[in-house]
Amino acid sequence: MQNFENFYSKFSTFLKDFNYKNSSQKEGVLKILYINDDHLSAAEIQERFHQEFKENISLTAIYQFLNFLEEIGLAISFEESGIKKFELNLNSHHDHLICTKCCKIVSFYDETIENRQDIICENKKFKIEGHTMILYGICKECQK
Numbered sequence: 084m085q086n087f088e089n090f091y092s093k094f095s096t097f098l099k100d101f102n103y104k105n106s107s108q109k110e111g112v113l114k115i116l117y118i119n120d121d122h123l124s125a126a127e128i129q130e131r132f133h134q135e136f137k138e139n140i141s142l143t144a145i146y147q148f149l150n151f152l153e154e155i156g157l158a159i160s161f162e163e164s165g166i167k168k169f170e171l172n173l174n175s176h177h178d179h180l181i182c183t184k185c186c187k188i189v190s191f192y193d194e195t196i197e198n199r200q201d202i203i204c205e206n207k208k209f210k211i212e213g214h215t216m217i218l219y220g221i222c223k224e225c226q227k
């Protein structure tokens with residue numbers, strides 16, 4: 084597994100692409116998810132955050148960030164005995180649509196697009212390390 088600093092520097096660039104404000108609290112939440120292989124509830128994250136950084140973070144702040152991570156496909160959540168648990172989703176890749184009116188983010192994955200990118204890089208003898216694709220537009224609800 085890559086180390087957290089590497090992961091985090093990539094993630095910060097990613098946040099900028101989404102115009103999402105970064106903070107040391109977000110970094111902390113992300114680190115807790117990163118070092119715990121286990122899936123955690125927001126309350127467990129809050130507790131570990133306190134243990135690790137000797138600092139308090141509100142549940143609302145945790146939820147907001149977790150929901151954002153989930154929207155962009157970087158975290159997944161599931162219910163475990165009625166409690167919502169989260170874990171990082173580092174292995175699957177997603178691209179995104181962003182509505183410029185309501186800022187909703189929709190993730191998608193398209194095999195053809197992914198394959199074309201590989202072919203382009205191969206043709207240009209370019210060693211690809213990653214990519215971010217964001218399509219901007221107006222979502223279905225906002226078109227009404």
Ligand SMILES: [Zn+2]
Pocket residue numbers: 176177178197214216
């Ligand atoms: Zn992609």
Ligand SMILES: [Zn+2]
Pocket residue numbers: 182183184185186187221222223224225
């Ligand atoms: Zn919209």
